[in-house]
Every structure is written in structure tokens, then in C-alpha cells.
Ligand SMILES: [Zn+2]
């Protein structure tokens with residue numbers, strides 16, 4: 285029954301004209317005033333973790349270098365982006381993914397990364413069945429067509445469900461995602477520069493664990509591009 289309902293919502297998305305994923309104003313999936321209100325991560329940033337820093341790499345990245353070569357967010361997780369991500373993630377608003385992926389495209393170009401392929405952060409199969417889709421895969425699909433980079437939707441697999449990272453401390457986040465991923469298709473990863481896509485990053489634990497897994501399978505570089513960066517009080 286839930287699946288039928290979800291399908292119904294998608295059909296409605298197609299039948300009705302686009303509405304802003306944030307303020308719901310009709311006309312586009314992200315209206316001009318919401319676009320104008322999007323806040324980027326303040327520059328300068330650390331070239332590795334993407335956090336605001338006058339030094340690059342920042343002191344955290346020097347002390348404990350992450351497995352990824354770069355993590356960067358298209359925007360801060362607030363205002364219109366927060367609303368839009370929430371609707372994309374929990375409100376079946378996959379139709380807005382291409383509009384949101386434009387922000388990812390701009391961030392990718394701004395960073396000047398040289399990815400060979402795009403891989404979304406996977407959901408555990410149980411979670412994906414419940415939700416009916418993976419919001420990161422929807423973003424990755426749209427980015428793949430915009431940047432003309434091959435998309436490997438199933439290259440990475442989530443083998444442990446873990447819990448939602450929301451509300452967890454830095455240490456708990458690391459433990460929650462540790463060994464949570466596995467490479468399913470080595471041929472997609474070995475010798476490649478992988479661009480991993482996620483909707484939100486806070487501490488970067490998920491991106492780090494994906495990168496660790498991909499590099500253990502021979503990925504030459506791993507960049508993590510996320511739509512929004514959520515600041516965490518316990519972090520820093
Ligand atoms: Zn709007």
C-alpha cells in the first residue's frame with residue numbers, strides 16, 4: 285500500500301507543474317528567491333575537508349588525514365537548502381533532484397576536481413525498500429548527466445544498516461559507519477578517481493568510510509561532494 289502511495293505521489297509530480305522544493309512556490313523546482321538565499325560554505329576552506337579554515341590542509345586534516353582526497357559541500361545546511369533536502373529525503377520529491385544537482389555541478393567545477401565516475405552513498409537495502417528510493421542516487425543520476433560522467437549506482441553497497449547519524453557525536457558517527465560499506469563491482473572502482481555523492485555531511489565520517497572502502501579496492505582518488513554541510517556543535 286505504501287509503495288502504491290509513493291508511486292501515486294510521483295505520478296502527481298509529473299502531472300502538476302514544478303513547485304519550489306523549499307518554499308513551494310509554483311514555476312520551478314528551486315525558485316530564484318530561494319536560490320539567492322542559499323548560503324555557501326564561507327571561504328577560505330581546507331582543500332581536504334572543505335571546512336572553513338585559513339590553513340589548508342587544516343590542523344584536523346594534518347593531524348588525522350582523512351581517507352578522501354577532498355570533501356566539499358555546495359551549501360550550508362540551512363534555509364532553503366535545509367527545506368529542499370528534507371523534501372528530497374523524506375517527502376518523495378525526487379523530481380527536484382536535477383535542480384538541486386545543479387548546485388553540485390557548480391561546486392564540482394568550483395573545486396576543479398577530476399573525477400572519472402560518480403558513485404552515490406548507498407542506503408542499506410532495507411532502508412531503501414522503506415523509502416522507495418535513495419536520495420543520494422537521485423542527485424548522482426542528475427549530476428552524472430550534467431557532467432557526462434559514468435554513474436555506478438551499485439558499485440558501493442551498504443552492508444550494515446547502522447542508525448541515522450542525526451544526533452550522534454563524532455565518535456558515535458565513526459563507529460556507526462565503520463565497515464558499513466563494501467565494493468560490489470571492483471571493475472568500477474579499481475584505478476579510477478571516484479566522485480562520491482551524498483545529500484548531507486556533518487563530520488564527514490560517512491564520506492571517510494566510503495573513501496576508505498573504495499581506496500582499499502584500488503580507487504586512485506576519492507572526492508566526496510555533498511549538497512549541504514551541517515555544522516555540528518560537538519565537532520571542532
Ligand atoms: Zn522557493
Ligand SMILES: [Zn+2]
Nearest residue numbers: 330333342345
Ligand atoms: Zn581540513
